[in-house]
Amino acid sequence: MKFHRCLLFGLVGLAAPFSRAQIDIPWTNGAGGNWSMAANWDMGNVPDQAGERALLNLDGMYTVSVNQNVTVGGILSSNPMATISLNNGRTLTLQAADPMIDHAGPFIVNSMGGGSATFIHFTSSGTLSGSGSLILNANPNLDTAYLNSNIGAAITNQVGHLIRGTGNIYGTLINNGAVTADVNTRTLQLLSAGKTNNGLLSSSGGGTLQLNGFTLTQEPDAVIRAGHASLVNLVGATIVGGDIDSQGSGIVRVISGATTLSGVNTISGNLHILNGNTLFLNASPINHGVITVNSVAGGIATIIQCNVSGGFGGAGSVLLNANLTLDTAQLRTGPGAAMTNGPGHLIHGTGNIHAALVNEGVVSADVPDRILQLLGVGKTNNSLIQAVNGSTLQLSGTTFTQGSLGRLLADGGQINLNGATITGGEINTLGGRAQVIGTSTINGLASFIGTLNINNGQTLIVNGDLPNSGALTVNPSGGMSATVIRCNSDAEFSGSGQIVLNANVNLDAAQLQSGNGAVMTNGVDHLIRGAGRINALLTNQGEIRADRDGLVLELTGNDKTNNSILAAIDGGILQISGIQLLQGPAGRLTANDATMNFSIADIVGGMIETINGGLAQVTGTSTFSSVASLVGSLNVNNNVALIVNGGLPNNGTIIVNPSSGGSITSIQSNITGEFSGTGQIVLNANANLDSAYLQTGPDAAMTNGAHHLIRGTGRIHALLVNEGEIRADVSGRFLELTGNGKVNNNLIAAVKGSTLQMTGTTLTQGASGRVIADGATVNLANTTIAGGTIQTTNAGTVNFTAGTTFD
Known part of the structure; x- marks a missing residue:
């Protein structure tokens, strides 16, 4: 030595x-x-x-x-x-x-x-x-x-x-070996100067490793680890690179201030951001663990924020654990940054996602009776965003763009749309429901399946086609406020689904509207039904049905086209008001054990029918132009007019003034046409014969076709050609032919004690033309009759006064 x-x-x-x-x-x-x-x-x-x-x-x-x-x-x-x-x-x-x-x-x-x-x-x-x-x-x-x-x-x-x-x-530490906090309930703290980890920083045996207020740079294979039943605390630290993990019940925690993970490769195990703290995430770690935002559900804003575009890969999850204040667990992004939830990765729980989110994995609201809310800057969904387990997924004030595989799913949960705009993708609520709680927009949705409610006082704007295999209910609670589906651009509701209008007595409580010249199309196999008001510029290729007993479904506002079925059933009332309804060859208006009202309506083409005791009625002056067929019962109510242009194949019964009210009530032809078929027109005047009359406009003629019957009590002013039968048949009452000249090629009769009166007119009869008084009276006053036969039978009489001429 x-x-x-x-x-x-x-x-x-x-x-x-x-x-x-x-x-x-x-x-x-x-x-x-x-x-x-x-x-x-x-x-x-x-x-x-x-x-x-x-x-x-x-x-x-x-x-x-x-x-x-x-x-x-x-x-x-x-x-x-x-x-x-x-x-x-x-x-x-x-x-x-x-x-x-x-x-x-x-x-x-x-x-x-x-x-x-x-x-x-x-x-x-x-x-x-x-x-x-x-x-x-x-x-x-x-x-x-x-x-x-x-x-x-x-x-x-x-x-x-x-x-x-x-x-x-x-000190400035470069760790190539191992640093471990291994004293139960005690802390080993790294702080102050920057440090580098090329090995292992860990806690074990119930100890706590605390990284406080410095930048830790890790090589790719370096690890920060919380061992079983142990902790790693991050306090205002910046971690660059490497891995972070925990084992067993160990937890890595962000416990104070703002901590940044920048370019961290992998996160495994449990990472908790405690109440009131922020984790800044730069780049995209592979997360195979569980990152919990506000693990104790405290009352202070707790955040993960990406200040540069990044997010989460791997098969792990981010759990938002807010209390009733959703901002106690948030995801955020800085200006221009996007947060990506990668394939196979899960974001779930309850809280707020303010981030510019790109979802390639799963976002799930899964806490019973609680809300996961997506709001703020626009979001993109290329995979699955869902509400399950009795939870609510809420989209608020955000633009939501879905790719071809993007899907919003309510499966045992609820989706709320609150001022949201959804473009593309699918909404599926077969196991739950969706509702509009604040005016929202759907653009070019690929598919809707399930139930969507537009709540009282709210509006759903649909732009572009909506393949609907579910039920969209407008005002499910039957509230009193205006509730609307509106198309601002051309849109077709296709599929086998339905729109249910659920208005109360205020029909505007459930409306369909279109704006800016946009056309709303009810597609083949699609159904619009219920009670409410359809103001939209509408083309019907499917079925529109008033089916609520005693309540009205009104077609009004913009003109409509019907190429299929408009129906009233089960005591419902279908009302067409103030519009033109253009019907194609297959267009049909049906009242089946229900009522159909025409109020200042213009019906062009198609068929009108009533079956099983159903009734159609004109409640405000309306026009039928070139209607293909009438079957069943049509009432022209007191004080209104039905204008028939181009004739009407009638195989039913048209009653003019069924209540025998005291006001002028009429059928008028302004264009020459024929009432053909085997049906009848019943005039039901009171003592004022003009309370039920027939009239023609200038140069127009009305033809009563072969096999067709005009009968009752009232007045026929029309320029009339009779090929069928005209019959006064109300005992003690008058049917008067007056005004414009008439042609009779068949039968004009008075029966059953009634009076047929011709006043101040010309009747030209063909070879088969007959006027008969059969147990009744025919009065001729100041009338010219040319040709044909006049006869009496069964004690009938014919009376004529001065001014009557026979040629």
Whole structure:
């Protein structure tokens, strides 16, 4: 040993100009002892200068207690049974060009856990190496055991070396080995200067590793780990690169301030962002664990935020755990940044997603009776966003663009649309429901399946086609406020689904509208039904049905086209008001055990029918133009007119003034046409014969076709050609032919004690033309009759006064 030391002295003399030579001083007491005792060192020389290194290579089990403040160039110990103990309140300063501690056994800082600051300090960059452990043994005041270095000096913890225990590490640390917090319920804290991890930073045995207020740069294979039943706390730290994981019940936690993960490769296990804290996420870690935002559901805003575009890959999940205030668990993005939820990754729970989200995985509202809300900046869905387990997914004030595989699903849950715009993709609520709670827009949706309610007072705007295999209910509660589906661009409701209008007596409580010249099409096999008002410019290729007993479905506002079925059934009332309804060849208006009202309506083409006791009625002056067929019952109510242009194939019964009211009530032809078919027109005037009359406009003629019947009591002013039968058949009452000339090629009769009266007109009869009084009276006054036959039977009479002429 002495020879070795002398050799070193010689080397020191040679190397002095470079200030790198060290004097190695061996420990000589196999029983251990105090550092300060000269007798414990070779040649009685206590290592206490920057140019000296302590050699603790003596065999055996012993402890060297550093009982004074010491400055050395290094400590080297190859004996795994030799313990170095830095006593309470003492400082070990390592001062050399490359200071080091290289040891095989334990090195304990504050072995008794005393209350004074106890620390190792590197004045320049140096190393901790060997197979030993540097053990920090602070009491609850972590500065009673710490590791530090000068500014610009780095401490390198080499491969195979371990730093553990409880205390503080202030210095610039480069970890190539392992650092672990392993004291149950106690903390090992890394803070202050930046640090690099190329190995393992961990907690174990119930300990807590805390990274506080610095930047930690990790190599790709480096790991921060919370062991089973242990914690890693992130306090305003920035983690760059590497992996973060936990094992068993271990948890990595963001506990105070804002922590940033930048370019972290993988997250595994449990990562919690505690109440009131923010995790900034830059780049896209592969997350195979569970990241919980506000694990205790506290009352303060708790956030994950991407300030640059990034997000989550892997098969893990982000759990939002808000309390009733949804902003207590948030996802956010900075300006221009997007957050991507990658394929196979899950975001779920309850809270707010403000982020510019691109979903390639699953976003799930899955907390019973709670809300997961997507709001703020626009979002993109290329996969699945759902509400399950009795939860609510709410889209509020955001633009939501779905790709071809994008799907919104309510399966045992509910979707709320609150000022949202959804473009493309599918909405499926077969196992739940969706509702519009604030005016929302659907653009070019690929498919809707299930139930969608447009709640009282709200509007759903549909632009572009909507393949609907479900039920859209407008005002499901039957509230009193205007509730609307509106198309601002051409849109077809296709599929086998239905729109249900659920108005109360205020028909505007359930409306269909179109704006800006847009056409709403009710597609083949699609149904619009219920009670309410259809103001839209509408083309019907499917079925529109008034089917609520005693309530009205009104077609009004913009004109409509019907190429299929408009029906009233089950006591419902279909009302067509103030519009033109253009019917194609297959267009049909049907009242089946129900009522159909025409009020200032213009019906062009198609068929009108009533069956099973159904009734059609004109309640405001209306026009039928070139209607293909009438079957059943049609009433022209008191004080209104039905204008028939181009004739009407009538196989039913048209009653003019069924109530015998006192006001003028009429059927009028302004264009020449024929009432054909086997039906009848019944005039039902009171004493004022003009309360039920037939009229024609200038140059127009009305033909009563073969097999068709006009009968009752009233007045026929029309320019009339009779090929069928005209019959006065109400006992004691008059049917008067007057005004414009008439042609009779068949039968005009008075029967059953009635009176047929011709006044101030000309009747031209063909060869088959007959006027008959059959048990009734025919009165001719100031009338000219040319041709045909006049006869009486069954005690009938014909009376004529001055001015009557027979030619």
